[in-house]
Amino acid sequence: MLLLDRRGAKEETFTRIESAGESGGGSILAPFALIEEILAQHGDNRRIGVLVSNNVTADALEPYFDRLALIAVVFPSGTDGRGFSLARQIRRRGFRGILRASGPLFSDQFPQALACGFHEVEIPDANAARQPVEQWLAAANRVSLAYQRTHGAGENILDLRRRARLDGEAKDV
Amino acid sequence: MYAYDQFDERLVRERVAQFASQVERRLDGSLSDEEFRPLRLKNGLYLQLHAYMLRIAIPYGTLSARQLRQLAHIADVYDRGYGHFTTRQNLQFNWPKLKDVPAILGLLADVEMHCIQTSGNCIRNVTADHFAGVAHDEIEDPRPSAEWIRQWSTLHPEFDWLGRKFKIAVSGAPHDRAVLKAHDIGVQILRDPVTQQIGYQLLVGGGLGRTPMEGKILREFLPREELLGYLEAVLRIYNLEGRRDNKYKARIKILTHEIGIKAFRAKVEEEFARIDSTNFGADLEEFSRIAAQFAPPAYDNLPDVSRKLEVAQAGDEELARFVEHNLYRHKRKGYTAVTISLKAIGQAPGDATSLQMRVIADLAEKYSLNEARVTHMQNIVLPDVRLDDVPEIFAVLRENDLATANVGLITDILCCPGLDYCALATARSIPLAQTLSRHFADPIKQKEIGELSIKMSGCINACGHHHVGNIGILGLEKKGAESYQITIGGDASENFALGELLGPGLPEQNVPEAIDKVLGVYLALRQPGESFIEAYRRLGLAPFKAAFKEVADAVA
Numbered sequence: 014m015l016l017l018d019r020r021g022a023k024e025e026t027f028t029r030i031e032s033a034g035e036s037g038g039g040s041i042l043a044p045f046a047l048i049e050e051i052l053a054q055h056g057d058n059r060r061i062g063v064l065v066s067n068n069v070t071a072d073a074l075e076p077y078f079d080r081l082a083l084i085a086v087v088f089p090s091g092t093d094g095r096g097f098s099l100a101r102q103i104r105r106r107g108f109r110g111i112l113r114a115s116g117p118l119f120s121d122q123f124p125q126a127l128a129c130g131f132h133e134v135e136i137p138d139a140n141a142a143r144q145p146v147e148q149w150l151a152a153a154n155r156v157s158l159a160y161q162r163t164h165g166a167g168e169n170i171l172d173l174r175r176r177a178r179l180d181g182e183a184k185d186v
Numbered sequence: 187m188y189a190y191d192q193f194d195e196r197l198v199r200e201r202v203a204q205f206a207s208q209v210e211r212r213l214d215g216s217l218s219d220e221e222f223r224p225l226r227l228k229n230g231l232y233l234q235l236h237a238y239m240l241r242i243a244i245p246y247g248t249l250s251a252r253q254l255r256q257l258a259h260i261a262d263v264y265d266r267g268y269g270h271f272t273t274r275q276n277l278q279f280n281w282p283k284l285k286d287v288p289a290i291l292g293l294l295a296d297v298e299m300h301c302i303q304t305s306g307n308c309i310r311n312v313t314a315d316h317f318a319g320v321a322h323d324e325i326e327d328p329r330p331s332a333e334w335i336r337q338w339s340t341l342h343p344e345f346d347w348l349g350r351k352f353k354i355a356v357s358g359a360p361h362d363r364a365v366l367k368a369h370d371i372g373v374q375i376l377r378d379p380v381t382q383q384i385g386y387q388l389l390v391g392g393g394l395g396r397t398p399m400e401g402k403i404l405r406e407f408l409p410r411e412e413l414l415g416y417l418e419a420v421l422r423i424y425n426l427e428g429r430r431d432n433k434y435k436a437r438i439k440i441l442t443h444e445i446g447i448k449a450f451r452a453k454v455e456e457e458f459a460r461i462d463s464t465n466f467g468a469d470l471e472e473f474s475r476i477a478a479q480f481a482p483p484a485y486d487n488l489p490d491v492s493r494k495l496e497v498a499q500a501g502d503e504e505l506a507r508f509v510e511h512n513l514y515r516h517k518r519k520g521y522t523a524v525t526i527s528l529k530a531i532g533q534a535p536g537d538a539t540s541l542q543m544r545v546i547a548d549l550a551e552k553y554s555l556n557e558a559r560v561t562h563m564q565n566i567v568l569p570d571v572r573l574d575d576v577p578e579i580f581a582v583l584r585e586n587d588l589a590t591a592n593v594g595l596i597t598d599i600l601c602c603p604g605l606d607y608c609a610l611a612t613a614r615s616i617p618l619a620q621t622l623s624r625h626f627a628d629p630i631k632q633k634e635i636g637e638l639s640i641k642m643s644g645c646i647n648a649c650g651h652h653h654v655g656n657i658g659i660l661g662l663e664k665k666g667a668e669s670y671q672i673t674i675g676g677d678a679s680e681n682f683a684l685g686e687l688l689g690p691g692l693p694e695q696n697v698p699e700a701i702d703k704v705l706g707v708y709l710a711l712r713q714p715g716e717s718f719i720e721a722y723r724r725l726g727l728a729p730f731k732a733a734f735k736e737v738a739d740a741v742a
Contacts, residue, residue, distance in 0.1 A: 091221060101422065102460075
């Protein structure tokens with residue numbers, strides 16, 4: 014798996030476990046189905062992350078926001094875009110931890126994932142072999158503007174227009 | 187017309203470069219074929235039966251003379267000298283080479299055009315009433331709202347990987363010329379009867395295709411500042427909850443149908459309540475900026491009637507017929523909206539040669555405030571014409587095989603490309619449209635039949651809107667042969683209705699006589715002034731079905 018964010022490749026710090034009995038080391042990434050058990054066993058001394066499928070609702074996740082360090086939304090394929098809307102909801106509802114997209118996304122989707130609120134993307138090795146980190150970073154800013162004020166941290170056209178208008182008015186005075 | 191500012195321009199240029207990069211990365215193997223396909227489609231590039239097809243966005247059908255000339259230029263240099271205007275007010279080139287596509291996109295960007303989201307599972311090009319801004323019955327020009335939605339939906343990062351395509355249409359008049367009820371979202375501009383405030387009624391879940399459905403009212407009245415936020419809520423619910431297990435059940439119409447409009451509305455309203463409303467004020471500022479670009483032009487004060495046109499008509503029967511059928515009442519005295527039919531007898535519906543495009547561009551520039559509109563009926567409108575100028579326009583049109591006086595008549599056939607081009611088609615549609623056009627060519631006969639729409643699709647996906655044709659024809663493949671099912675009673679207007687099947691499918695050569703039988707019933711039983719669709723509503727299916735059966739039985 015290749016893990017990367019907008020700065021480049023990064024080290025995985027979470028250990029995946031499949032059952033509450035496994036302890037792993039350090040931070041734990043577990044299926045969302047195990048959340049109650051995991052929190053009961055490790056919630057006091059470990060950083061906890063959950064892997065959620067893209068049909069889990071934000072309602073179901075919201076009660077756990079404060080106790081989770083990571084939510085990894087699984088993309089079963091690159092063309093199944095449910096995870097983008099789920100990410101948007103998770104962030105809008107106040108999740109402050111790391112939000113990860115996990116699955117066979119492709120580099121052209123990187124800016125979309127970031128704009129919807131994902132911090133990082135984790136892709137299978139086979140995909141990473143075709144699309145190394147450099148391609149993902151190049152894709153991130155290929156289109157440098159957006160019409161959507163609500164999505165993404167980059168410059169949006171509405172605010173740029175407004176600023177241009179205000180500048181124009183200032184000059185007219 | 188809307189003119190790009192530096193930001194619109196930059197975004198389109200960057201999108202062209204992005205597509206060029208995607209092509210390069212497909213060629214060097216970075217992108218798999220499976221990954222590249224949706225990226226190519228989102229930029230309007232299809233692989234058809236014989237070649238690539240490039241679909242160019244014409245937002246809400248509006249074109250300047252300069253844009254039309256550029257399309258003509260592209261047709262000459264990179265295609266075979268013609269283009270095809272579609273039922274979504276777009277233009278398709280049927281023979282471009284893959285290697286030329288980046289160059290074509292560059293030429294389009296030079297005239298503020300692109301192919302963004304003309305295909306793929308994303309929000310498609312927004313359509314609108316082709317008489318926007320000039321119709322006498324209009325509450326508000328729908329183009330500012332359509333442009334506002336276009337910008338909001340362009341490269342929207344959250345809604346680029348939907349379960350299926352998503353189509354939005356806008357109308358600003360009570361008479362629906364944009365087929366709102368067959369769209370994923372229909373946006374009807376209206377005035378609140380109490381406050382007199384202008385806002386929107388939203389329809390959801392309409393569509394044709396293999397499961398035709400009429401759009402239902404999602405919200406009776408939405409204040410303008412809430413439109414984009416509300417659309418965001420609708421799209422988010424659809425993106426999250428629309429079916430992904432079967433592409434034929436993935437449109438929003440299936441979701442709203444399966445959970446019911448009430449449950450769907452509750453989900454949307456709940457999501458909408460969570461949307462950050464602090465952006466609404468800023469959005470309205472943007473709406474005002476856009477609306478200013480569609481401010482009505484400086485019309486002259488003209489008399490209601492044109493003596494010049496009356497005199498010219500008196501001496502020219504063809505002109506008189508053209509005036510009768512191809513002119514639409516303008517909101518300003520002395521002006522008219524002229525529809526140029528791309529349905530000359532025997533022609534492939536919606537096709538225009540590069541020469542014809544240039545002729546129309548010249549006319550738009552000289553006589554129609556530099557603007558032309560593509561209609562979903564696959565014709566072209568000159569929206570702002572002085573009645574006095576109609577004779578000159580008609581003379582030019584006549585020289586260029588563009589003066590057919592058949593708008594709204596039986597030979598104004600709406601038709602998809604069918605098996606002559608399309609990889610999805612199950613039967614040819616263009617040859618049958620041509621046959622029917624010739625069959626009903628006589629203008630006296632056409633006038634006697636009166637207002638009647640034939641709409642034809644070469645497969646179940648219904649690009650030819652056959653469900654909402656007064657007479658609908660669906661081409662299918664049956665035991666290795668083409669077979670055409672005929673429905674009647676469909677209506678694309680505010681009186682939306684889906685057609686009903688007359689009987690079994692017929693071979694191509696029997697379709698004209700079957701339609702003759704149907705028309706025979708209408709002509710025999712109609713009351714004075716009653717159109718075909720009105721007669722059908724009064725009489726019901728039975729008498730038409732009985733007449734059709736004679737043909738079907740003879741064939742079987």
